[in-house]
Amino acid sequence: MLTSLFPKYHRRYLESPVADWLAGFAEWLVSTGYAHDPAHDHVRRLKQVLEGRGSVTPDAVFSIAELTTMFAASRQQPLFSGTRRAFERFLAARGRLIVEPDCNRFAPLLDAYRHHLLETRGLAASTASQHLASAATFLAEAVPADASLQELSAQTVQQFVAAAGQRVKRQSLQHTIARLRAFLRFCHDRGELRARLDIIDTPRCYRDELPPRALAWHLVRKLLHSIDRSDPLGCRDHAMLYLMAYYGLRPSEVVALTLTAIDWANKTLHVEQCKTHAVLVLPLSDQALRVLKRYLRCGRPGSALPQLFLRGRSPAGPIKHTALCDVYEKRARQSGLPLQGSSSYSLRHAFAMRLLEHGVGIKAIGDLLGHHTLESTCVYLRLQTKALREVGLPLPSLATARIRSRA
Incomplete structure (x- = not known):
């Protein structure tokens, strides 16, 4: 694969101390669907980064923080950031990426909610991701860092809904409130909340209240x-x-x-x-x-x-x-x-x-x-x-x- 990507200079890559990494990365890029030119550029940038790091054994593993440090020294930061993301996906596919634990204090709750959405309610993965995104946004904005979920009040929920209403239209706010209701109901059933807070007023939208916008x-x-x-x-x-x-x-x-x-x-x-x-x-x-x-x-x-x-x-x-x-x-x-x-x-x-x-x-x-x-x-x-x-x-x-x- 290195020979086809670098027909003139393939010896530089085959004789590199990190040739095994470059060959594996090149094969993964092409099999994933990368075109010739992007794959060529990604392998060239990875060669610079790995050789600049020093000795890299064929069975080495990398962490997210380590990858960030390795690619941060490059001058063309946007281009090398794209190579870092591609290399990160390559490491994850090969089982060479160290997954660091999530420091979010609500990570166990969100994981349990994900399992509830997928296994109990049977939602599609895309729908479950929307529910999780709304729940994560609510926890980040409505629950202070020094407060617990038990201290959450109906007034705080209403303030979050009012703030969300300033950012989106009524139709979108309806979906946000529906997902928030489901999450608060789940938290109450698990004993995470003292009282039920899922009774939230939703904006009214009427069928055909506005005609369709047709261009001339x-x-x-x-x-x-x-x-x-x-x-x-x-x-x-x-x-x-x-x-x-x-x-x-x-x-x-x-x-x-x-x-x-x-x-x-x-x-x-x-x-x-x-x-x-x-x-x-x-x-x-x-x-x-x-x-x-x-x-x-x-x-x-x-x-x-x-x-x-x-x-x-x-x-x-x-x-x-x-x-x-x-x-x-x-x-x-x-x-x-x-x-x-x-x-x-x-x-x-x-x-x-x-x-x-x-x-x-x-x-x-x-x-x-x-x-x-x-x-x-x-x-x-x-x-x-x-x-x-x-x-x-x-x-x-x-x-x-x-x-x-x-x-």
Whole structure:
């Protein structure tokens, strides 16, 4: 592996005192999904660090503090920090990393809560991590260092909720309070709290209290046109946002697409809708085919992974739906267009409004968007003000009203 990464100077690495470490690290990088250039740079930096440390035996182990000291002396700190993180993951995979005990006094409680979420409640790992993050934030902010959990009061809980309400919107605060209730209930059942503190008022959110934010179609086209597709990331971002705008896909549906989802012979795209779990077969226009072909040719890194869209940084891996939302915010900010307050879902809403304006029926739009009921689709009718004006009843004139009042 060292020979392929360093075809001209591989002897320097093979004859190095830490050649075994470099060879193992190089093999791990390539097998994990790192491209040639990042793997080359990581191995080169590790060689400098290990040789600067002195003697390193093949069976050596490292601690987190030791790694921090080893890599802190480098001048190009950001680049070497990335190599340190990669080497740390390599050591953990090989069982060579000394895991230091967690000094957090609530670590045993959080570990017990993790086991409760996963084993007793049967939550998914991602959902359990959100619960644990909310619990850890609450313990760090609401419980002073010199106080115990037994001293926690309802007033302290309310102060934490009020502070959280200043940072997030009502919809997000609802999730925070729900997770906080579950954690406080767990603590009371374990005897960690003197009284029940899980009775917390939650903000009210009403269905359809606000209409969906749909972008005007000319803004959608300007946004896509503003993306620079001369680099791989630009090709990838343009293709993902194009599918959301022209096919109404959710971010989670875009990132779940695979290479086999594209039927080039029949010019169709197979999409598994995340809510209805139905497979939707969409026709691909000539423009869509050109966008996808350009991305596969210029934007997608060479990888054996089945996912269509991969993250731009090594190691290669599928992009997450949250990253797609960040991509929209980044491209909207760079475009200079008046897109304040919009999100990636605004492209999906724009797709629905475009179909509605072209006379497509509500049932067909709902099927394309993957809605369970027509009630979810009918919210777009509130945005079609032109049609609403046509069906509105005329107001009686003032003269007619006076005649009726005299009669």
